[in-house]
Amino acid sequence: MxxxxxxxxxxxxxxxxxxxxxxxxxxxxxxxxxxxxxxxxxxxxxxxxxxxxxxxxxxxxxxxxxxxxxxxxxxxxxxxxxxxxxxxxxxxxxxxxxxxxxxxxxxxxxKDLAVNRSAFDRIISAGGYVSVNTGNAQDANALPIGKDHADEAFAAAACIGCGACVAACKNASAMLFTSAKISQLALLPQGQAERTMRAEKMVAQMDTEGFGACTNTGACEAECPKGISLENIARMNREYYGAVLSSK
Amino acid sequence: MSWVTKTLTSSLGRKLIMAVTGLSLIAFLVVHCAINACIFLNDGGHTFNEAAEFMAHNLFIRISEVGLMAGLLIHIVDGLMLWKSNNEKRPVKYAVVKGEANSTWYSRSMGLLGSLLLIFLVVHLRHFWVVSRFTDVISGGQKTLFQEMVEVFANPIPVVLYVVGCLSLAYHLLHGFQSAFQTMGWNHPKYTPFVKCLGAGFSILIPLIFAAMPIAMHLGWIK
Structure with a gap:
């Protein structure tokens, strides 16, 4: 053709x-x-x-x-x-x-069609990690995780950070990306240690980077190559409100 | 900056303000619609005038009115600020945008629909709120609020404007109702389908009842 x-x-x-x-x-x-x-x-x-x-x-x-x-x-x-x-x-x-x-x-x-997406890396650096104790790795089954939580966390973790959500959003908002990263850790026991600090810091970094706010049009979810759900944004909102109300 | 200011000026906080004020305006619409629907009793405005009289003199309602006006102003100002700041987040626009492939036109046009509603509101408040609160036309007994409605809607221009206003309201609500729940973090497989359904029903029913009022009065169905 x-x-x-x-x-x-x-x-x-x-x-x-x-x-x-x-x-x-x-x-x-x-x-x-x-x-x-x-x-x-x-x-x-x-x-x-x-x-x-x-x-x-x-x-x-x-x-x-x-x-x-x-x-x-x-x-x-x-x-x-x-x-x-x-x-x-x-x-x-x-x-x-x-x-x-x-x-x-x-x-x-x-250059041309290549853009700098390091803003995403800085959002992750702000709080998208978990504390790991040094020493031997613990037994794989020592931490019981419900199947539904494991599945939800996995679905959120499927985000590949391509930025299609930002590109599709009329406000160039990064909320689907940030919420997926907050969700995958908030749903698992390993993510509890930094849970409060994570939501506050990652949202603050997202705003600092110059991404827009969410209008809930759903364009990000529709265009996401990994089918990341809008439910993650609602979860991020809950995590964030809970964090600002309870953090010291 | 205090944590309250920091939270409310963040991208999430500003959306929370839109959601909370939006839901309080939705609650107001229910009361407003229920009282105005009294004209459909077709009793010469008797019941409607009595309800309006109660609303004008009840202390609780008058205090709530201040809260309502504050909520409305915050919703407008915060909405305009969000629109401006969101617009700046993409300084170079796309040459081709296929918005219909991923979202509804009204979810992308909340600012436009809100602006149309604002124009309608200025005219609407001038017609009834200013006349009943800041002149003695109603309180002095020259006219009842119902008679004022009959006079305003005898002219076809306000009727058209009100119908356009109701249409803008319908689409604004169609997105805004369920969107407010999402912003507040209330997204759950059990309840979200219900919220969306309720939102769609509300967005069609309430504006439809409101739009029927000027039309029915203009056509003389209600006297």
Whole structure:
């Protein structure tokens, strides 16, 4: 199939960017979206042009690196997948596809389609960890954890930190990400030691990084490649209100 | 900064303010709608005037009115502040946004719907609240509140404005009702479907009853 790509090109964080049109011919429907970009980039390199910069790593939907905003949706039109798992059969011959970087004040553009998502790392550093005593690891079954809690914690922990929630949200809010990280630890006994401090510090860091507030539109949940539920945001709200009322 | 200020000015705290004031405004709508629905008894406004008279002179109601006005102002100011600050969080906008793929248009348009409601409210308060509280037209016995309604809704322009106001209210509530519960952390597989259902019913029923009032009066069904 033959496609026209409208790709956002921007030299660095401080320069002005603009859209550039590229014709890509002979695209196989079995290619992933990233492989289609590889084809384009090979051509650009051969022609002496600068290739389009984009983030990618595992290319099997688990690392959370790929981050393209395709035709008005993060990770493109399909639900529950990352850009690397989006295949060209989801498009038609002759389509024009607009590809933009994640747009958020807290995610400055590094180059072209690659953005700096270290704001997420700083939210995690603020409280997304548990205390572990030194010494031998204790017996795996020493801490009883209910199956329902384990499942809920696992569902929250499925967040790969790709930032699609921020990209989809009209307020560029990071509440789905932060709430998933708070939830996965709040639900488990290992997370109880820092529970109060965690909610307060992670929310404060989220605000400091310049993410927006939540309007509960549900766009984040709908676009999340890992199906992280809005229930996590409600849990984060409970954790936060409880924390500010009880912390010393 | 004290912990209270810090909490209430955080992104979560500001949403909590929206939720709490929003729910108190929802509670007010129930009372307002119930009293105004007395006009449907079609008794020349007799029952409605009596209820309005009670509301105007009951001490508890008058004190609550101050709280209501404060809640309304806080909801408006906090909403505008949130809208402004949220808007700044994406300085460079997307060229293509496929919002309908992931959310409802009214959940993304709460600021617009709220602004339409504000315009409606200014006119609505001028029509009835200002006349009954700050002039002696009603208290001096020149007219009853019911007669004032009949006069206002004889003109088709306020009728259209009120219907548009009710439509904005319906969509504002359709998102706002269940959203307030989510913001307060009340999301549970047992109760959330009920809250969503109740919210949808409330958002349709209350504005429908309100919209029926100017229409029925304009068409002369209620005299």
């Amino acid at each position: 033959n496609l026209t790509l409208k790709v956002w090109r921007q030299k660095n964080a401080n320069s002005e960017g603009n859209f550039q049109d590229y014709k890509v011919a002979g695209v196989s429907e079995d290619m992933s979206f990233l492989e289609m970009f590889d084809v384009l980039n090979e051509r650009l390199i051969n022609e002496g042009d600068s290739p389009v910069a984009f983030d990618h790593d595992c290319r099997e939907g688990i690392c959370g690196m790929c981050s393209m905003y395709i035709n008005g949706e993060p990770h493109g039109p399909n639900k529950g997948v990352t850009t690397c798992q989006l295949h060209m059969r989801s498009f038609k011959d002759g389509d024009t596809i607009t590809v933009e970087p994640w747009r958020a004040q807290a995610f400055p553009i590094v």
